[in-house]
Amino acid sequence: MSNPPVVFIAGERQHAGKTVTSLGVISAISKIIDPKDIGYFKPVGQEMVTLPNGEKIDKDVMIVNEFTGIDMPDMGLLSPVRVISGVTRDFIQSDNPRAITERFEKSVHRTLEALSDKKLIIAEGTGHPGVGSVVGMSNARVANLLGAKILYLVGGGLGRPLDELEVDMSYFYHNNSRVLGFLFNKVLADKVDMMKEVLTEPALARLFPEWSPKLKVFGYMPQIKYLNNPSMHLISKSFKGHRALKCGKCANAWHVPCRKVKIISQGNNVFDPSTSLRPRDIALIGAGSHRRLKRIVEFNNSLPGEKLGGVILTCSSAKMPDAETMELMANSCLPTIAVMQDTADTDLTLYKCFTNTKLQLYDRIKHELIVKLFEEHFDAERFIHSFGL
The missing domain is CATH 3.40.1390.20 (HprK N-terminal domain-like)
Structure with missing residues (x-):
């Protein structure tokens, strides 16, 4: 059985909004695709929580399981690579680091095979594009392993986001990764119209002419008040x-x-x-x-x-x-x-x-705001069509 299409959610840094985007995208496309046909996993995780059976998995897997209606029967399988304390040191000191990377790769492929009955898989990245490279599992490398198209989160504004894009897009291009397009995130409410007018797809095509097919924009997401604030x-x-x-x-x-x-x-x-x-x-x-x-x-x-x-x-x-x-x-x-x-x-x-605030398991009010945000500002129809669905 061939693997379903995979979208890999990446961002310019830690706390760029990858988990929020995973939740938002899943909620938006669930209105078009049966939630049972949507898969999710976190290929490389760093922040662990403990399941009732004692197994440690990435916290974001628990978050998505808590707030979405998608089928996640084996959460341990959905967090295949766990970069916990000591993993990086052991990798660097190993006589055969390539064998460790290959073991990580096999774990990722096992998860991908377990989700092969889905119509679309959301794979959530970790940190900035190069995070994980020390163990051979950078975001670019993992996206390539999955044959994924990358949905890249860009901060609001003009100068700084474009400066960051210049660096990160060069990194993806160097690694022959496939970037599907952008989601402009945390845009100040009074700047949304300006960004829509200036950072258009034709403008991005002129800035990044080397990319084929041309990069798409799937939304300009206004900043939600208090979404990133702690309780x-x-x-x-x-x-x-x-x-x-x-x-x-x-x-x-x-x-x-x-x-x-x-x-x-x-x-x-x-x-x-x-x-x-x-x-x-x-x-x-x-x-x-x-x-x-x-x-x-x-x-x-x-x-x-x-x-x-x-x-x-x-x-x-x-x-x-x-x-x-x-x-x-x-x-x-x-x-x-x-x-x-x-x-x-x-x-x-x-x-x-x-x-450094991340979404918590009890943040139901925040999740409701995320669902509404993506209903109003994310082009779910176009996103689905980009995968031939």
Whole structure:
């Protein structure tokens, strides 16, 4: 049996939106193709989760299984190459690294054969185009192994995305990879029309005349507010030894994407939360700040719609936060954690969290936004026709 066509989703960097695109494309084409006829797998994975049977697989496989209606009976098979700690070192120190690469290749082919009854397979890449090359499994190399056409994610804007395309398209061309076309992603809402007018397929053909067939554009995806922002639940996982001041009334609030981090440094005599904080903001404040915390809670209770994202109490200890603070926050319905780090170190951790957020298994609200985004801005019909389906 011949293998079905494969689309390989690649991007210019980590966190370019490959998993979001996988979910969006699957949701969009499911309206044209029976979901049972769509396959998905992550050929090379780096971020692992553990299945109930103890097997470790890439997290993105779990995400796609959670949110889509496609048939994924053996998730372990859908994460064939797992680049976990020690794999790169063992490869470099091996007397026969080629044998390791060949073993990886065989695993990928086994997965491809297992999905041979599908009409179309979505294969999700990892990081930028060259990621995995250290073990002979770069995105370009894997796409070629699969005989795939590449759907390449490009950031919004003009100058920077085109500069990145110049490098990445040269890499794909050097490796004789087949790029089907582009999806412009995370475009500022007020820039979408401009990009549609300037970055047209004829313009891209002039910029990349060496490509045949000509490169296609399948959509200009506006940036979704808060889609890449972390929730307090996810943020809490970034702090070792933190204490969560939970209360049953605010369970859902722990999973709401937050907006910004606001360091509360004003003294009690001048601090006014109404001028410092907005809905979904995280208030970063010392664990012993009773009067200012009380104002934050009162302000949060006064908000008519969306509430604050949460509170992080810094410099906590065995005695702080004290019983008074614990009671105040437990009754506030505000997600709150106490961390031992000072404000500067906490802010640095939060910065890393905000710039490296991936979709989580519980992010159903985000998934609904992704489905709507692709319904409105992705050319699913043209995409399907590009594979002769």
